[in-house]
Amino acid sequence: xxxxxxxxxxxxxxxxxxxxxxxxxxxxxxxxxxxxxxxxxxxxxxxxxxxxxxxxxxxxxxxxxxxxxxxxxxxxxxxxxxxxxxxxxxxxxxxxxxxxxxxxxxxxxxxxxxxxxxxxxxxxxxxxxxxxxxxxxxxxxxxxxxxxxxxxxxxxxxxxxxxxxxxxxxxxxxxxxxxxxxxxxxxxxxxxxxxxxxxxxxxxxxxxxxxxxxxxxxxxxxxxxxxxxxxxxxxxxxxxxxxxxxxxxxxxxxxxxxxxxxxxxxxxxxxxxxxxxxxxxxxxxxxx
Numbered sequence: 001x002x003x004x005x006x007x008x009x010x011x012x013x014x015x016x017x018x019x020x021x022x023x024x025x026x027x028x029x030x031x032x033x034x035x036x037x038x039x040x041x042x043x044x045x046x047x048x049x050x051x052x053x054x055x056x057x058x059x060x061x062x063x064x065x066x067x068x069x070x071x072x073x074x075x076x077x078x079x080x081x082x083x084x085x086x087x088x089x090x091x092x093x094x095x096x097x098x099x100x101x102x103x104x105x106x107x108x109x110x111x112x113x114x115x116x117x118x119x120x121x122x123x124x125x126x127x128x129x130x131x132x133x134x135x136x137x138x139x140x141x142x143x144x145x146x147x148x149x150x151x152x153x154x155x156x157x158x159x160x161x162x163x164x165x166x167x168x169x170x171x172x173x174x175x176x177x178x179x180x181x182x183x184x185x186x187x188x189x190x191x192x193x194x195x196x197x198x199x200x201x202x203x204x205x206x207x208x209x210x211x212x213x214x215x216x217x218x219x220x221x222x223x224x225x226x227x228x229x230x231x232x233x234x235x236x237x238x239x240x241x242x243x244x245x246x247x248x249x250x251x252x253x254x255x256x257x258x259x260x261x262x263x264x265x266x267x268x269x270x271x272x273x274x275x276x277x278x279x280x281x282x283x284x285x286x287x288x
Contacts (some may be wrong), residue, residue, distance in 0.1 A: 001029045003197060004072040006059045006094070007079035008033035009040050011164075012109075015190035016076070020197070021048050029197060034059065034068045060086060062093045069097040074105040074200065076193060080159075081108070081143035091143040095150045104153040105200050107193060112158045112209060114141045118179045121219045126161075126182075144207065155196055156207035160184045161221030173209035181211025183222040188212070 003020070005013050017033065020026040021044070030051045033041055038056035045052045057064035060083070069075060075098060081090045091108065098106055112118050113126050114135055127133055135141050147154040161183045170188040171180050192210050196202050215222050 001074065001197070002032060002072045003029055004032045004034065004069055004075045006034050006065070006068075006075065006077040006090070008035040010078045012162075012186050012189050012193070013076075013078035015186060016078075016193050016197075017044060019190065019194055021051060025198065026194070032068055032072055034064070059090045059093060062089075062096055065093040066097040066100050069101045069103065072101070073103060074107070074197065075103070076107040076197075078109055080111055080140055082139050084139050088139055088143050088146060091146050095146060095152065098152055099150075106147065106152050106154045107196055107203075108143065108147060108154060108156050110140045110144060110156050110158050110207070112160050112179050112182075112211070114138070114144055114156075114158060115175065115207075117158075117173075117177070117209070118182075120217070122182050122217075123179075125219065148205075153200070153204055155203035155205075157189065157192065158207055158209045159189055160209075160211035160215075161223075162186050162189065163221075163223045169212050169214070170210050171213040175207045177209065179209045179211065181213050181215045182218050182220070183215045184211040 005017065007013060008017065013033075017031060020029050020031060030053070031048075032053045032055060033044070034055040034057055035041065036056065036058055038054040041052075041054055045054050055064070055068045057068065059065055059077070059079070075094055077090065077094055079090070081088055083089050083091075094106060094108070098104060111130060113123070113130055116123075116127065116135055118126050127135065131138050144156045147156060158179070160179075160181055163183055163185055165185040166187060167185050168188050168191050170184050170192070172192070173180055189210055192203075192208060212222075
């Protein structure tokens with residue numbers, strides 16, 4: 001099998017790549033990795049020259065995606081389609097490339113809440129932050145609909161707010177289910193991608209909600225559990241500013257007992273096409 005990974009330098013993508021290249025059960029899987037500034041993954045190519053092909057390009061460029069798909073058996077897009085201005089160019093390019101090359105299996109990254117399936121106080125909070133209060137008509141919702149209408153054998157991954165805990169701990173919900181949990185580890189998300197690579201029938205023509213069930217019912221995301229609890233009354237109100245591909249990242253960091261939460265204003269990140277910038281509105285953690 002040959003797997004094309006789009007936005008191949010994102011953190012989840014990197015976990016998928018490393019596991020495919022190091023685990024025996026994936027020894028027959030070769031990788032085509034598309035990203036801007038492909039030299040960033042040259043070390044991976046150097047380690048596995050016969051199994052890794054690097055493609056320097058932008059998923060907003062249709063011909064680049066069409067050419068990258070040639071000879072591949074499956075596509076994994078490791079970035080959420082937030083392309084409002086371009087009218088879902090990444091997803092449309094994936095569909096066009098799959099059709100042109102006569103392949104059908106596609107995995108696309110999205111976020112929780114596209115069906116308004118997240119319940120309770122957290123659901124409202126997530127809806128306000130990720131969709132301005134209403135997911136209808138948003139780029140992630142439209143991307144999912146485009147895939148459903150395409151006739152391709154697709155899976156939409158509805159990711160929670162992510163953390164870097166070294167654990168595989170998740171439950172899976174399906175398109176018409178209530179979402180369970182609010183957060184989950186990147187390791188867990190990558191594990192679901194690899195389940196599909198190992199068994200392409202898994203999650204076929206479905207959307208999969210993936211989250212740590214132990215976080216169900218929380219009203220805010222969980223990122224990192226600290227070894228020492230913060231003081232209950234402590235509030236740093238730390239404003240973080242980074243410049244990433246001309247996007248400004250603002251975060252309000254609130255330490256409370258045992259956990260840190262990141263909050264991000266809505267609609268800061270738009271037209272993001274590669275994991276070198278971010279693969280989120282919802283995650284709150286930058287993938288570089």
